[in-house]
Amino acid sequence: MSDKIPYKIYLNEDEMPKSWLNLKAYMKEQHDPFLNPATGKPCTAEELEAVFCKECVKQELDSVDREIEIPRGVSDFYKMFRPSPLVRAYFLEKALGTPAQIYYKFEGNNTSGSHKLNSAAAQAYYAKEQGLKSITTETGAGQWGTALSMAAAFYGLDLSVYMVKISSEQKPYRKEVMRTYGAKVIPSPSDTTEAGRKILKEFPGTGGSLGCAIAEAVEAAVSTPDCRYVLGSVLDHVLLHQSVIGLESKTALDKYGVYPDIVIGCVGGGSNFGGLIAPYMAERLQNKNSVEFLGVEPASCPSMTRGKYAYDFCDSACITPLARMYTLGCGFMPSPNHAGGLRYHGMSPVISKLYHDGYIRVTSAEQSKVFDAAVTFARCEGILPAPESAHAIKAAVDEALKCRETGEKKVILFGLTGTGYFDLAAYKSYNDGTMTDVIPTDSDLQKGFKSLPKVPET
Ligand SMILES: *Cc1c(COP(=O)(O)O)cnc(C)c1O
Numbered sequence: 001m002s003d004k005i006p007y008k009i010y011l012n013e014d015e016m017p018k019s020w021l022n023l024k025a026y027m028k029e030q031h032d033p034f035l036n037p038a039t040g041k042p043c044t045a046e047e048l049e050a051v052f053c054k055e056c057v058k059q060e061l062d063s064v065d066r067e068i069e070i071p072r073g074v075s076d077f078y079k080m081f082r083p084s085p086l087v088r089a090y091f092l093e094k095a096l097g098t099p100a101q102i103y104y105k106f107e108g109n110n111t112s113g114s115h116k117l118n119s120a121a122a123q124a125y126y127a128k129e130q131g132l133k134s135i136t137t138e139t140g141a142g143q144w145g146t147a148l149s150m151a152a153a154f155y156g157l158d159l160s161v162y163m164v165k166i167s168s169e170q171k172p173y174r175k176e177v178m179r180t181y182g183a184k185v186i187p188s189p190s191d192t193t194e195a196g197r198k199i200l201k202e203f204p205g206t207g208g209s210l211g212c213a214i215a216e217a218v219e220a221a222v223s224t225p226d227c228r229y230v231l232g233s234v235l236d237h238v239l240l241h242q243s244v245i246g247l248e249s250k251t252a253l254d255k256y257g258v259y260p261d262i263v264i265g266c267v268g269g270g271s272n273f274g275g276l277i278a279p280y281m282a283e284r285l286q287n288k289n290s291v292e293f294l295g296v297e298p299a300s301c302p303s304m305t306r307g308k309y310a311y312d313f314c315d316s317a318c319i320t321p322l323a324r325m326y327t328l329g330c331g332f333m334p335s336p337n338h339a340g341g342l343r344y345h346g347m348s349p350v351i352s353k354l355y356h357d358g359y360i361r362v363t364s365a366e367q368s369k370v371f372d373a374a375v376t377f378a379r380c381e382g383i384l385p386a387p388e389s390a391h392a393i394k395a396a397v398d399e400a401l402k403c404r405e406t407g408e409k410k411v412i413l414f415g416l417t418g419t420g421y422f423d424l425a426a427y428k429s430y431n432d433g434t435m436t437d438v439i440p441t442d443s444d445l446q447k448g449f450k451s452l453p454k455v456p457e458t
Pocket of ligand 1: 234270
């Protein structure tokens with residue numbers, strides 16, 4: 001180990017960021033606006049405020065302010081689990097025999113086990129400030145529901161989590177964590193909403209879907225007084241909150257005069273990647289660096305590498321506003337890949353725009369190769385990674401191995417978004433040798449593209 005850079009770079013509390021970084025304010029061109037599917041016109045703040053908290057809508061529509069202050073009520077909560085460690089992966093570097101320097105930012109050191117708590121805290125805080133009594137959300141794999149349960153408990157809000165029924169049966173312990181924090185967990189489809197009853201009637205015995213759970217959560221929010229709906233990824237304000245990941249990473253690396261050549265993150269809805277790259281991308285957009293940005297998606301759900309840049313619904317029940325993004329079509333059904341957090345048909349409009357404009361490179365990785373990298377990492381660095389995070393590990397390892405060939409001493413920074421403790425069924429299938437790689441054919445993708453809504457030309 002070099003004596004210059006410690007294995008773990010911790011920041012002091014007073015070195016934590018005081019503001020989030022609003023990447024949109026650095027972009028020369030903004031992404032296209034959200035459209036109301038009924039009128040084809042851009043959504044107004046009033047329309048969005050019927051569903052989301054006021055302050056979140058304000059942040060969603062803000063493309064001017066470069067910095068947005070982190071309220072004291074949020075930064076105090078952050079102190080329970082932040083600053084998160086930035087680790088120099090000395091042991092992994094050694095195992096790979098690479099001249100590259102590898103760093104990772106670990107966001108899994110909280111009970112919810114992922115970076116999602118960064119935005120859950122902010123959104124629950126704003127809901128409370130607005131005087132709301134309750135919030136609703138959906139959860140698939142459970143990370144987001146768990147994070148929001150912790151935040152709702154802290155700020156004193158009631159929370160209803162519509163959990164995809166099949167997940168709630170397969171992951172009963174996730175459900176217990178949420179209930180322990182006081183959340184009401186409702187397997188979806190349920191008979192508590194119009195949307196749920198309709199699906200139950202049409203498909204009795206269905207295991208549910210994320211699209212259906214979103215529809216139920218939104219319906220419950222708009223039909224309950226003093227209640228709003230909260231989303232854990234994709235939207236611009238979620239990326240904003242996740243910028244704490246990148247800001248802390250940059251402060252830590254700056255201390256040692258280290259500047260990355262390449263920044264790597266896994267991409268599901270794009271929130272951790274958008275947050276990690278934020279400060280470096282802001283400099284890139286001002287022509288102050290030539291950092292390479294690499295997003296990694298599962299080959300089973302290749303929204304960017306094989307998707308279309310088009311207006312689409314954010315959910316598969318076709319009730320949300322339309323966003324222009326890279327998408328496989330809201331009707332695309334990804335195979336049951338183990339990285340649940342990356343099984344999303346679309347992509348953050350900010351990340352989509354940056355990709356479209358050539359600022360970001362994206363690659364896809366097959367599940368079994370991702371788990372090879374996860375196991376290598378676990379055995380070298382000790383942390384059992386979430387399958388989602390392991391997509392970033394896989395790409396970082398590949399980059400480091402390229403450096404071994406070329407002798408380049410690149411500095412690699414990647415986001416380790418979560419722990420794999422809740423994903424032991426996935427590790428079991430890998431260890432048993434029963435894991436498969438499902439890659440959609442072009443005709444599978446065509447079916448998804450057919451579900452894209454027709455949007456009037458503007
Ligand atoms: C949800 C999740 C992701 C993917 O979501 P993004 O919005 O793309 O960041 C990645 N890793 C973990 C551990 C997650 O829980």
